[in-house]
Amino acid sequence: MSVKNLSHIITLCCENNRAAQEQLYREYFGLFYTVAKEFTNDNQTLLSLVNEAFLKIFQHLKDYDASRASFETWGKTILRNVCIDHYRKTKTQIQTTDINELETNTLHYSQPLPAREGDMDYYFNLLPQVTGKVCRLFLMQGFSHKEIGGALGISETTSRWHLMEGKKRLQDILKKKYA
Known part of the structure; x- marks a missing residue:
């Protein structure tokens, strides 16, 4: 979306134009998701968080400053x-799973599925949790x-340490896989 088109859509959103709000929502939903x-x-929870964020965006859109x-x-x-905020609210809650929700017939693969578009997620999940998150946020999303x-x-x-450590571990994993 061009900057000129985006600024026009934002102006319409500030006027509570529902079509413009839907267009902005559709344009950025994938990224925010x-x-x-x-x-x-x-x-x-994921959809709820994205929708809550869009609600706050629409409520505070008049405060948005493109120069900043x-x-x-x-x-x-x-x-x-x-x-x-959601994490802080729920981190003290005990996580429970209803036994009826558990899958009993699951397949377990000893090797990853053939490479697909989402294949990097498989490798990031092999890393320690925080290291994988840091690598994903930095390498895939550009934070x-x-x-x-x-x-x-x-x-x-x-x-920075987690990124460096993650790169080392990913290199080792990929060398073993493709050596």
Whole structure:
């Protein structure tokens, strides 16, 4: 979406134009969904977080200043804050699973499925949890170490260490697989 077109859509959204709001939602839903996926695996929670972020975006769209940040950066910041707030609210709750929800007939593969578009997720999941998240956020989504540190509650230096460690481990994993 061009900057001129985006600014026109934002102007219409500020006037509560529902068609413009839907267009903005459809344009950025995929990106925001991917970002929120780093915070939860539950699809319903994921959709709820993205929708809550869009609600806040539409409520505060008049405060958006294009000279300070791109819309994408501004929106991802709001989304990350919504996800972090959700995490803080739920981190003390005990996670339970209804026994009826468990799958009993699952297939287990000893090797990964043939390479597909989402294949990198398989390799990131082989890394320790935080290291995998840092690598995914930095390498796949283009976040800075400062943004990653803020989102995960770690320092920039720790984020850099996790990235370095993740790259080393990924190299070892891929060397073993393709050697």
